[in-house]
Amino acid sequence: MNPRLQQLQPYPFQKLRELFAGVTAEPGLTAINLSIGEPKHPTPAFIKEALSDALGGLAHYPITQGSDALRESIADWCRMRYGVELDPATEVLPVNGSREALFAFAQAVVDQTRHVKRILSPNPFYQIYEGAAILAGAKPYFLNTTPENGYRMDFSQVPDDMWETVQLVYVCSPGNPTGKVMSLDDWREVFALADAHDFIIAADECYSEIYFPHPKPLMKPLPFGIPEGAHPKGHKGAKAEPKAIDEDAPPLGALTAAKQLGRDFSRLVVFNSLSKRSNVPGLRSGFVAGDAEAIKQFLLYRTYHGSAMNPAIQAASAAAWADEAHVVENRRQYREKFAAVMPMLKDVLEFDAPDAAFYLWARVPGGGDTAFARELFRKKHVTVLPGSFLAREAGGGNPGQGFVRIALVDGLEQCQEAARRIVDFVKEA
Numbered sequence: 529m530n531p532r533l534q535q536l537q538p539y540p541f542q543k544l545r546e547l548f549a550g551v552t553a554e555p556g557l558t559a560i561n562l563s564i565g566e567p568k569h570p571t572p573a574f575i576k577e578a579l580s581d582a583l584g585g586l587a588h589y590p591i592t593q594g595s596d597a598l599r600e601s602i603a604d605w606c607r608m609r610y611g612v613e614l615d616p617a618t619e620v621l622p623v624n625g626s627r628e629a630l631f632a633f634a635q636a637v638v639d640q641t642r643h644v645k646r647i648l649s650p651n652p653f654y655q656i657y658e659g660a661a662i663l664a665g666a667k668p669y670f671l672n673t674t675p676e677n678g679y680r681m682d683f684s685q686v687p688d689d690m691w692e693t694v695q696l697v698y699v700c701s702p703g704n705p706t707g708k709v710m711s712l713d714d715w716r717e718v719f720a721l722a723d724a725h726d727f728i729i730a731a732d733e734c735y736s737e738i739y740f741p742h743p744k745p746l747m748k749p750l751p752f753g754i755p756e757g758a759h760p761k762g763h764k765g766a767k768a769e770p771k772a773i774d775e776d777a778p779p780l781g782a783l784t785a786a787k788q789l790g791r792d793f794s795r796l797v798v799f800n801s802l803s804k805r806s807n808v809p810g811l812r813s814g815f816v817a818g819d820a821e822a823i824k825q826f827l828l829y830r831t832y833h834g835s836a837m838n839p840a841i842q843a844a845s846a847a848a849w850a851d852e853a854h855v856v857e858n859r860r861q862y863r864e865k866f867a868a869v870m871p872m873l874k875d876v877l878e879f880d881a882p883d884a885a886f887y888l889w890a891r892v893p894g895g896g897d898t899a900f901a902r903e904l905f906r907k908k909h910v911t912v913l914p915g916s917f918l919a920r921e922a923g924g925g926n927p928g929q930g931f932v933r934i935a936l937v938d939g940l941e942q943c944q945e946a947a948r949r950i951v952d953f954v955k956e957a
């Protein structure tokens with residue numbers, strides 16, 4: 529067997545099971561699990577209908593490139609959301625969820641003929657980046673994203689002589705777990721580095737549609753809300769009352785950043801997904817978009833890997849990308865939960881309101897994230913994820929140490945009840 533398999537770390541949830549082994553949760557309290565980043569809002573009925581209406585497609589082998597209809601619906605969505613024109617034939621590819629694509633992309637990108645191969649990753653991070661690097665024969669190099677550095681990847685930490693070995697850089701914006709969105713200046717820096725050192729950027733944007741109305745200078749200020757013409761289909765009100773500045777401005781995406789900086793999409797591949805946006809984590813549907821040459825090679829890889837998307841899922845996905853009304857409602861529910869829970873927790877935990885995504889990345893009193901998670905489970909039957917499970921030792925420490933990730937994926941009442949229990953837990957300690 530491939531010895532690199534032995535280098536893979538156990539997944540954070542396995543570490544959590546080990547942490548809780550032999551611990552009995554307070555039996556008088558119902559379990560509330562805020563550890564897993566799985567959306568729990570119901571799947572919209574029209575997506576299920578589109579899926580069942582297309583079951584006839586099961587009689588044919590799908591092509592790896594996906595149907596024209598699906599690629600066109602993704603390109604239409606990117607035009608609406610990112611203000612960019614993509615060629616659906618060459619710059620868009622459907623994938624079976626962004627997870628498999630983030631993994632497979634490294635296998636396609638990494639040049640095996642080079643002796644030393646590096647992949648940069650934020651830290652804390654989505655664990656697939658590390659596994660993808662290891663199995664591609666590359667060494668992951670972690671850049672800590674902390675409150676002290678504004679949760680930004682500090683590229684000045686990369687030693688000068690390492691750059692020539694870097695082949696791929698994962699960036700995650702909005703960040704899991706930090707909720708941080710990269711700014712145009714961040715993009716300017718990473719594009720310049722990619723040009724200077726000839727690497728590819730894999731931009732993981734799977735949380736791009738879960739964002740909050742805090743005024744943040746992420747995009748050029750929009751004095752009257754979203755400009756006419758940029759409105760999602762099914763979302764009326766382009767001429768509505770002027771809103772607070774950029775209240776509804778979505779997070780800056782990599783494709784938009786490239787356009788604003790006057791670039792084409794070379795060296796950039798964006799990964800997005802329906803899982804969070806449309807509450808279909810079980811559908812396994814996402815896309816990659818950007819650099820046509822990288823996508824051509826990735827398609828070649830995928831043809832051999834055998835990762836064509838099921839035709840019924842392609843039809844359901846095309847329907848999902850074409851509708852925004854359900855996404856607006858989905859976002860409303862997350863906003864309601866964060867608005868309810870953050871004021872409750874602010875006196876007992878330390879956190880920044882996230883720009884986007886559905887996590888609170890909170891520093892716990894006392895600094896022991898694993899003990900906090902274990903005792904919270906024991907005494908209050910609430911599960912959160914210790915931050916150290918999401919990060920690696922780098923730059924002199926584990927940047928997840930002392931944090932917990934709280935995923936507000938359950939219903940409003942459960943999230944409020946969990947927050948009440950966390951407040952009691954901290955006050956009783």
Ligand SMILES: Cc1ncc(COP(=O)(O)O)c(C=O)c1O
Pocket residue numbers: 565624625626627628654700703704732734800801802803804809813814
């Ligand atoms: C940062 C990040 N990227 C990618 C994914 C993968 O999502 P999916 O495969 O459902 O598109 C997740 C899932 O939790 C995630 O947190």
